[in-house]
């Protein structure tokens with residue numbers, strides 16, 4: 001951590017908390033008070049009282065914190081342009097049209113389960129229809145919870161997390177439909193049999209991983225265990241030994257015996273840090289893929305935020321970095337996030 005950031009953190013004391021997502025670069029992680037996957041960050045941040053939460057991650061994550069924030073809290077994003085192309089792959093209008101088309105297609109409403117990697121208006125939609133947010137760490141639990149009621153689930157926006165979760169739950173192809181970007185529905189099954197409608201979105205960072213990368217790394221390192229994030233393609237998840245959230249990946253490697261060899265299929269900065277944190281294991285990226293949005297947080301923009309908090313010029317200098325959600329969607333979006341937390345804690 002640089003000297004000035006250390007001084008500012010000391011000066012701001014309990015007023016300030018810096019959460020950082022696992023994909024942040026090492027120099028940002030070194031400044032963070034909380035590090036985690038998107039579920040851990042959402043839960044941990046919702047239980048703190050600090051007035052200033054400087055969220056090192058991307059916008060949908062900071063928005064999630066703003067939805068659950070208390071009235072006196074300010075959520076600040078050091079890189080105000082740190083978006084997520086996957087979250088941009090569905091608008092509220094598309095989601096509403098898809099909900100209508102699904103109803104016409106199978107004669108009943110689906111429950112929307114919205115991946116954390118979506119903006120507040122979509123989280124609010126799932127709250128309004130009795131659904132929930134989910135993250136990669138709990139998608140199986142959340143889907144199982146809703147599928148038990150014999151109501152179809154509309155999962156959005158990540159097709160890959162959806163299909164990889166469906167495979168874990170042994171849902172056959174005839175019970176799955178894909179909802180294309182123009183809201184048309186494609187399936188090989190009968191409308192009345194469909195359990196899962198999957199929106200056709202994806203993460204470009206995770207689409208780059210291929211089964212050839214896994215084959216190559218297995219040839220190069222006999223005995224290697226391959227672990228991937230479930231945003232990878234279905235064939236890539238099937239070729240890996242384990243799949244799970246960033247926190248799951250971190251914990252699994254942490255618990256593994258010294259001397260084990262790991263090939264990791266997710267964002268490169270994270271893989272490098274896991275390798276540095278556990279030098280007694282051999283850890284390799286299966287391919288070097290960066291999330292350019294996560295990389296937009298820098299020591300400079302983090303320091304500018306802390307300086308502006310300390311001299312009370314935040315609102316004046318950086319209004320675009322203060323993340324909030326309109327009150328008209330906040331309540332339903334909070335319901336949807338809280339539904340996720342209750343389902344996870346009950347199971």
Ligand code: 13P
Nearest residue numbers: 037038039135136245246
């Ligand atoms: P995690 O919830 O596993 O940290 O994933 C967030 C993400 O954006 C992965 O691309």
Ligand code: SF4
Nearest residue numbers: 084085086203205291
């Ligand atoms: Fe979005 Fe993919 Fe980056 Fe995650 S890795 S924030 S899903 S672009």
